[in-house]
Amino acid sequence: MKLSSTTRATTLSVALAATLALTACGASNESDAGTSGGDSAAELSGDLIGAGASSQQAAMEAWQAGFEGEYPDVTFSYDPAGSGAGREQFIAGRSDFAGSDAALDEEELASAQERCAGGEIFELPNYISPIAVVFNLEGVDELNLQPATIAGIFTGAITNWNDPAIAADNPDATLPDQPITAVHRADDSGTTDNFTDYLFQTAGDVWTSEPDGEWPLPGGEAANQTSGVIGVVESTVGAITYADASRAGDLGVVSVAVGDDFVAPSAEAAAAVVENSPAVEGRGEYDFAIEVNRQTEGSGEYPIVLVSYHVGCIEYDDQETADNVKAFMEYVISEDGQQAAADNAGNAPISDSLREQAQTAVDAITAAG
Amino acid sequence: MTTTSAPPSPPQPKRRVGDRVFAGTAKGSGILILLILAGVAAFLVSEAIPAITAPAEDIPGGEGLAHYVWPLIVGTLLGAVLALLIATPLAVAIALYVTYYAPRRLAAAMGYVIDLLAAIPSVVYGFWGLAVLAPTLVPFHEWAADNLGFIPLFEGPASSTGRTMLTVGIVLAVMILPIISAISREVFGQAPALHREAALALGATRWEMIKMAVLPYGKSGVIGGAMLGLGRALGETMAVAIVLSGGGAAALTLITSTNPSTIASNIALRFPEATGLGVNTLIASGLVLFVITLAVNMLARWVVNRRADFSGAN
Numbered sequence: 001m002k003l004s005s006t007t008r009a010t011t012l013s014v015a016l017a018a019t020l021a022l023t024a025c026g027a028s029n030e031s032d033a034g035t036s037g038g039d040s041a042a043e044l045s046g047d048l049i050g051a052g053a054s055s056q057q058a059a060m061e062a063w064q065a066g067f068e069g070e071y072p073d074v075t076f077s078y079d080p081a082g083s084g085a086g087r088e089q090f091i092a093g094r095s096d097f098a099g100s101d102a103a104l105d106e107e108e109l110a111s112a113q114e115r116c117a118g119g120e121i122f123e124l125p126n127y128i129s130p131i132a133v134v135f136n137l138e139g140v141d142e143l144n145l146q147p148a149t150i151a152g153i154f155t156g157a158i159t160n161w162n163d164p165a166i167a168a169d170n171p172d173a174t175l176p177d178q179p180i181t182a183v184h185r186a187d188d189s190g191t192t193d194n195f196t197d198y199l200f201q202t203a204g205d206v207w208t209s210e211p212d213g214e215w216p217l218p219g220g221e222a223a224n225q226t227s228g229v230i231g232v233v234e235s236t237v238g239a240i241t242y243a244d245a246s247r248a249g250d251l252g253v254v255s256v257a258v259g260d261d262f263v264a265p266s267a268e269a270a271a272a273v274v275e276n277s278p279a280v281e282g283r284g285e286y287d288f289a290i291e292v293n294r295q296t297e298g299s300g301e302y303p304i305v306l307v308s309y310h311v312g313c314i315e316y317d318d319q320e321t322a323d324n325v326k327a328f329m330e331y332v333i334s335e336d337g338q339q340a341a342a343d344n345a346g347n348a349p350i351s352d353s354l355r356e357q358a359q360t361a362v363d364a365i366t367a368a369g
Numbered sequence: 370m371t372t373t374s375a376p377p378s379p380p381q382p383k384r385r386v387g388d389r390v391f392a393g394t395a396k397g398s399g400i401l402i403l404l405i406l407a408g409v410a411a412f413l414v415s416e417a418i419p420a421i422t423a424p425a426e427d428i429p430g431g432e433g434l435a436h437y438v439w440p441l442i443v444g445t446l447l448g449a450v451l452a453l454l455i456a457t458p459l460a461v462a463i464a465l466y467v468t469y470y471a472p473r474r475l476a477a478a479m480g481y482v483i484d485l486l487a488a489i490p491s492v493v494y495g496f497w498g499l500a501v502l503a504p505t506l507v508p509f510h511e512w513a514a515d516n517l518g519f520i521p522l523f524e525g526p527a528s529s530t531g532r533t534m535l536t537v538g539i540v541l542a543v544m545i546l547p548i549i550s551a552i553s554r555e556v557f558g559q560a561p562a563l564h565r566e567a568a569l570a571l572g573a574t575r576w577e578m579i580k581m582a583v584l585p586y587g588k589s590g591v592i593g594g595a596m597l598g599l600g601r602a603l604g605e606t607m608a609v610a611i612v613l614s615g616g617g618a619a620a621l622t623l624i625t626s627t628n629p630s631t632i633a634s635n636i637a638l639r640f641p642e643a644t645g646l647g648v649n650t651l652i653a654s655g656l657v658l659f660v661i662t663l664a665v666n667m668l669a670r671w672v673v674n675r676r677a678d679f680s681g682a683n
Contacts, residue, residue: 238529
C-alpha cells in the first residue's frame with residue numbers, strides 16, 4: 001500500500017491532469033496571500049513528509065496532485081499508515097505532519113509540544129466526511145430513523161424491517177416482512193469509531209458499548225473495508241450498514257432524527273455540525289480540535305461525521321520544512337484544495353468560518369530562531 | 370627404478386574448487402534456512418512479550434490475551450479442519466482416477482489442470498468465494514438450519530449472505546485440493562507394479578487391487594500431503610479475510626453470521642490501524658499460529674514415520 005511518492009506522482013499527474021490545471025490557476029491567487037518571508041512560491045524545495053489516517057487517502061491524493069502542481073520541486077509523501085501510527089511518527093519527529101481521525105489525547109499533546117520548537121502545535125479539522133447509514137430494501141429509498149432505532153438494529157434487538165419502531169417514523173413507507181442483516185466493519189476503522197460514538201451519545205439506553213474503532217459487540221455480519229460492507233449490502237436484500245456517504249451509490253439512505261427533524265447526510269449538513277461543535281477545552285491557540293456535537297438539535301446538521309485532522313507544529317526547526325508545511329496547509333484549506341479533495345474523495349468541503357479559523361494557524365507557522 | 374622411488378602415497382582425494390564451492394553453498398543454504406526460521410521465531414517472541422506480560426485490561430477487548438486469542442484459535446482450526454475433511458477424500462479420489470482409471474492422455478491433461486489450481490492467487494479465490502460461492506450457498510444454509518439444526522454445528526439462524534465458516538471451509542478445500550492430490554498422485558503412481566499385477570493375477574478387480582496394493586502403499590504420502598494442505602489452510606489469509614464474516618466469540622457453528630475469525634485474517638484486518646500494544650497482541654497471535662503450524666508439521670512427520678514401516682515406501 002505504501003506507494004513511493006514518485007510512482008504516485010506519475011500516476012496522478014496523468015490521472016488528475018484536470019485537477020492540476022485547476023489548482024495551477026488557484027496558485028497565483030494564494031501565493032501573495034500566504035507566504036510571509038517574501039520567497040516566491042516556486043522556490044520551495046526539499047521534502048514534505050506526512051503520515052497517518054487512511055481515511056484521508058483519497059483526499060490526500062488530490063491535495064498532493066494540486067500541491068505538486070504548484071510546487072514541483074517539493075518531494076511530497078503521505079504514508080496512510082493509520083491514525084495512531086501517524087500520530088506516533090509525528091511525535092517521534094519522523095514526519096512533518098500527521099493526519100489523524102482523532103485529536104491528540106493529553107499524553108500525546110504533551111509529547112507533541114516537546115517535539116515542536118516553540119511548544120505549540122496546530123490541529124486543523126481539514127477533512128470532514130459524513131457517514132451514511134445505508135440499506136438495501138426493495139421499494140424503499142429513504143427511511144427516517146431515531147438514533148435508538150438505529151442502535152436497536154445494530155445491537156440485534158430489532159430484527160425485522162416491519163418492526164413498529166421503524167414503522168412509527170415512516171408512515172408512508174411500505175415496510176416488508178424481511179429480516180434485517182446488520183453489517184459492520186471487520187477491520188479497525190475511524191468510521192466505526194465515529195458511528196459507535198454517535199450511537200453511544202445519542203442512544204445511551206440501547207447502546208451501552210464505549211466508542212471504539214473495532215466493532216465492540218460480538219456477533220453480527222462483518223465485512224472488510226468500506227468496499228466490503230457496501231458490497232455485502234448491495235448483494236443482500238434486507239441488509240443495512242454504515243459507510244462513507246460518498247459510497248452510498250444506489251442504496252437507500254437513512255435520515256437520522258435531529259431534534260424534531262430528520263436530516264439526510266450531505267456535505268452542507270456535515271460541515272454545519274462541525275462548525276457548530278464546541279472546541280476541546282484547554283488547548284493551544286491554534287489547536288482547533290473539536291468535540292463533534294452528536295446530540296445536536298440544530299436544523300440541517302448531520303451528526304454522524306468523521307472529522308480527520310492535520311496535526312503539525314507552529315514552529316519548525318528549519319525554514320524549509322516550515323515553508324513547505326505552511327504552503328501545503330495553505331493549499332489544503334483553500335477553496336480549490338477542498339474542492340479538489342471533494343471531487344476525488346466525495347467528502348464535505350470545510351465552511352468559510354472553519355477556513356478563516358484554520359488560516360490563523362497557517363499564517364502563524366514559522367521556523368524557530 | 371620403481372624400488373627407489375617413494376612408495377606411492379594413498380591417492381589424495383583431489384578437492385577441486387568446484388567441489389568446495391558446491392559443498393560450501395549447500396551447507397550455507399542449509400544453515401541459512403535454520404537462521405531464517407530462528408530469526409522469525411525470535412522476532413515473534415520478542416515482539417509478543419509486551420503483550421504477554423501486559424495487564425489484561427490493556428489488551429484489545431480488555432480481558433486479556435488468552436481471551437483475545439482463543440476465538441481466533443478456534444476459528445483457525447475449525448476452518449482448516451473443515452477444509453481438510455472436504456478436500457482429502459476428494460483429492461484421493463481424483464488422484465486414483467488420474468493414476469488408474471483415466472485414459473492416459475486425459476490423465477496428463479487433468480494433472481496439469483489440477484496443478485493450475487494451485488497457481489491461482491488466494492485473493493482470487495476470496496473474490497470467487499464472496500461473489501459466487503457465498504450467494505449460491507445461501508439456500509443450503511437455510512435448508513441446513515431448518516433440517517439439520519438439531520446438530521450444534523448447524524444451529525441457526527442461517528446467514529443471509531452465506532459468508533460463513535462453511536463457505537470458508539469449502540473455499541479453503543478448493544485451495545488445498547491441488548496440494549493433496551498432487552502428492553497423492555505421485556505416491557499412487559509409485560505403487561510397485563509387482564504388487565498390483567499380482568493382485569490382478571489373483572483375480573482382484575481394479576478396486577480390490579487399489580484397496581490391497583495401492584492404498585496401503587500410498588497412505589503415508591496421502592497423510593503427508595494432507596498435513597501440507599492443512600498447513601496452507603491454517604495460514605490462509607486473504608481468502609478468509611474476504612469471505613468470512615468474522616469477529617464473533619469462540620463458537621463451533623458453521624452457518625451463522627457470527628463466526629470466530631482466524632488468526633491470519635485477523636492480523637491482516639487489524640494490523641493497518643493497530644498501534645502500540647495492539648501490534649504486540651497481533652504478533653502474539655501470530656506466534657500462536659506459528660506454534661500450531663509447527664505442531665501440525667511435527668505431527669505429520671511422526672505419523673508418516675510411524676507408517677513408513679508398513680508401507681514399503683522405504
